[in-house]
Amino acid sequence: MSQAEQLRQQILDLVQDYHQAAFAERPFVPGESAVPVSGRVFGAHEISLLVDSSLDFWLTTGRYSEEFEKKFAQYMGLRHALLCNSGSSANLLALSCLTSPKLGDIRLKSGDEVITVAAGFPTTVNPILQNGLVPVFVDIETETHNIDTTLLELALSEKTRAVMIAHTLGNPFNLDAVTAFCKKHNLFLIEDNCDALGAHYNGQLTGTFGDVATVSFYPAHHITMGEGGVVMTNKPALKKLIESFRDWGRDCWCPPGVDNTCGKRFDWQLGSLPHGYDHKYTYSHIGYNLKLTDMQAAVGVAQLDRLDAFIKTRQDNWSYLRSGLKPYEKFFHLPVPAANSEPSWFGFLMSVREDAPFDRNELIAWLTERKIGTRLLFGGNLTRQPAYIDQPWRVAGSLERTDFAMTNSFWVGVYPGLSTEMLDYIVDSIDQFVKNR
Numbered sequence: 001m002s003q004a005e006q007l008r009q010q011i012l013d014l015v016q017d018y019h020q021a022a023f024a025e026r027p028f029v030p031g032e033s034a035v036p037v038s039g040r041v042f043g044a045h046e047i048s049l050l051v052d053s054s055l056d057f058w059l060t061t062g063r064y065s066e067e068f069e070k071k072f073a074q075y076m077g078l079r080h081a082l083l084c085n086s087g088s089s090a091n092l093l094a095l096s097c098l099t100s101p102k103l104g105d106i107r108l109k110s111g112d113e114v115i116t117v118a119a120g121f122p123t124t125v126n127p128i129l130q131n132g133l134v135p136v137f138v139d140i141e142t143e144t145h146n147i148d149t150t151l152l153e154l155a156l157s158e159k160t161r162a163v164m165i166a167h168t169l170g171n172p173f174n175l176d177a178v179t180a181f182c183k184k185h186n187l188f189l190i191e192d193n194c195d196a197l198g199a200h201y202n203g204q205l206t207g208t209f210g211d212v213a214t215v216s217f218y219p220a221h222h223i224t225m226g227e228g229g230v231v232m233t234n235k236p237a238l239k240k241l242i243e244s245f246r247d248w249g250r251d252c253w254c255p256p257g258v259d260n261t262c263g264k265r266f267d268w269q270l271g272s273l274p275h276g277y278d279h280k281y282t283y284s285h286i287g288y289n290l291k292l293t294d295m296q297a298a299v300g301v302a303q304l305d306r307l308d309a310f311i312k313t314r315q316d317n318w319s320y321l322r323s324g325l326k327p328y329e330k331f332f333h334l335p336v337p338a339a340n341s342e343p344s345w346f347g348f349l350m351s352v353r354e355d356a357p358f359d360r361n362e363l364i365a366w367l368t369e370r371k372i373g374t375r376l377l378f379g380g381n382l383t384r385q386p387a388y389i390d391q392p393w394r395v396a397g398s399l400e401r402t403d404f405a406m407t408n409s410f411w412v413g414v415y416p417g418l419s420t421e422m423l424d425y426i427v428d429s430i431d432q433f434v435k436n437r
């Protein structure tokens with residue numbers, strides 16, 4: 001072993017001790033300890049790989065990114081998984097790649113319409129607008145908070161070219177109906193799988209149905225890298241386009257630090273550039289730089305080992321809350337797994353009923369007082385958000401149930417950092433609130 005290798009080993013051994021000293025579990029004190037909606041759950045292994053990567057001082061995408069992409073694609077049963085720096089970037093890449101001139105007539109063009117929902121996270125919709133396309137919003141179902149697929153035909157126009165939607169909080173949308181609709185009308189399907197990693201529909205993983213799909217690795221998500229995301233596809237042609245948009249729009253596909261993968265770096269004739277112009281600096285797309293660092297990927301590699309256990313705990317926590325809150329069903333629309341699905345829950349999303357003797361805001365104020373974290377269904381109704389008022393969108397039908405979710409829905413956590421004591425405390429707190437009404 002070289003001296004450098006010995007020192008690296010010493011540092012990594014110390015990381016184990018550091019983790020024990022710095023992140024020892026604290027007892028839960030009701031009313032004093034926070035009950036967050038989400039958070040990172042990690043051990044010494046995550047810090048160890050992070051430090052290992054930092055000692056490489058490679059910094060940009062490297063060996064850990066390569067390992068993660070390979071393992072993650074295997075996990076999903078897909079050909080390609082391409083890392084980037086967030087779930088939002090993944091969505092931007094997923095939509096942008098479909099605008100590539102290399103796709104010829106089937107590419108998405110400015111003014112084309114993309115069917116989506118307004119009850120959700122902004123960056124599921126933003127790439128549509130950022131690419132000069134038009135989101136067409138469709139209402140949701142109250143119990144699943146997913147797209148009401150009976151409205152799809154209503155949303156269709158001559159300009160419809162794609163459907164881009166998320167599996168809301170880990171509960172799959174009706175993939176039978178959506179995939180049949182896309183097939184019938186020749187539309188691209190982009191699955192925002194950011195909140196649903198590990199969910200199944202008809203026994204198949206969500207994120208494997210669409211032409212392209214995405215996952216987020218922000219700390220709230222099933223596994224984390226801090227910041228991070230991935231774009232997945234089974235289509236080699238799309239993989240090349242995603243890579244190009246991610247890596248400055250370049251035509252070259254060499255990984256960082258590598259030259260001449262194509263074997264003709266100085267022998268291409270592209271655009272109206274002179275023959276042999278360096279392929280490394282030849283651009284076939286108006287691209288971005290959305291790569292992530294290898295330190296982020298290193299954390300992801302460690303987290304992947306825990307993914308199945310995390311999903312299982314989320315499902316168990318959700319079921320525990322679901323049965324604990326059943327007695328209060330007359331006050332709440334409680335969540336329901338989509339038909340033919342096994343969700344991989346992101347949170348426990350419920351709505352205060354129209355005729356309840358209290359409103360959502362009173363309840364979340366009470367929970368906040370008791371240090372129980374809550375969240376709304378992200379942007380509620382995006383068409384009502386200041387950023388979207390003047391944007392070129394269209395609504396098919398009404399957004400009545402989206403508005404209902406905006407005013408009546410909220411969620412509490414199910415993430416693996418929550419103990420049974422914490423879940424009991426959530427249920428007891430709701431019980432106390434309801435009994436005082």
Ligand SMILES: Cc1ncc(COP(=O)(O)O)c(C=O)c1O
Nearest residue numbers: 086087088121166194216217218
């Ligand atoms: C459905 C959905 N899509 C996309 C994102 C964006 O992911 P990120 O925060 O990694 O950009 C989120 C964020 O939580 C999300 O919930």
